[in-house]
Amino acid sequence: MVLRIVPSVMHPNVQAAINDSSPGDSIKILAGTFDGFEVDVENLKIFGCGIGRTIIAGAPAQGSNNGVVVDADRTTLQGFTVQGFDQDGILANSNNNVLKEIESNFNLSINIAGNNNLILNCHSKFSETGFDINGDSNCVIRCESTQNGDGFQISSIINKIINNHSINNEFSGALVLSSQIILNNKIIGNGENGLFVGTENNMMIDNMVCNNGDSGIFIPSNTNTIDSNIVRNNGTDINNAGILVLAGSTDNIIRFNKARNNVDFDIEADPPADMNNTFDGNKCGNSDPPGLCT
Structure with a gap:
């Protein structure tokens, strides 16, 4: 296992260090601004000097418009900022990687495709x-996702989104699709829905969903569990609610949530959703139809 330093005489940029590396090697990127790079060697550890000190900007990764592309498994990226690319700041196509203490600004996204x-x-x-x-x-x-378009978009299956913040994004705090676990997140002050539960078999537990422009939790889908969330001060008009369940939604479990001061109801279930879903133990000020709160 070899440690390579960037910049150095042998490795003036990160890509040169990757090209000379073997699985298990490490690359240390010093403070400064560097071009993007593609990781195509497995089990590399690539460390910067910290957010705001090591900055990936300028030319994109080879063959793309992304900042950092991870095509090899078991890559570790840690401790840098990536900014100003036309496509993704980081595109991780591979598996079993660790991204830790990375900041992405003014890019399309942090895109986890593996x-x-x-x-x-x-x-x-x-x-x-x-x-x-x-x-x-x-x-x-x-x-933390702040001042983006959408905060999080989760469109594959069985991902776990835990203890995150999605705050002051222009659109939804989180677009949740297909069998996710969304646990103990703070989803606050987003322009549209806090949590948009678009497809089936998701679990939303112990989240704080507050001060979002449209509904706190919007449910047009089936067989989801919405459990023990705090849902407050969401909504701006009669089309919104703290927890809004559309008419065609069935077999959702909405239980033990605490909903207050939402517009225009804390919990709203468009008929026949009030009969086709389970509402149990929710503490709230009002509901439509009445009786969805205890």
């Missing part, structure tokens, strides 16, 4: 989508 990746303590700002999760069985923990 499976079984860990994204930890990362930040995304001023992008079209903060975090775009397209692969399966990924885990996103303690990340």
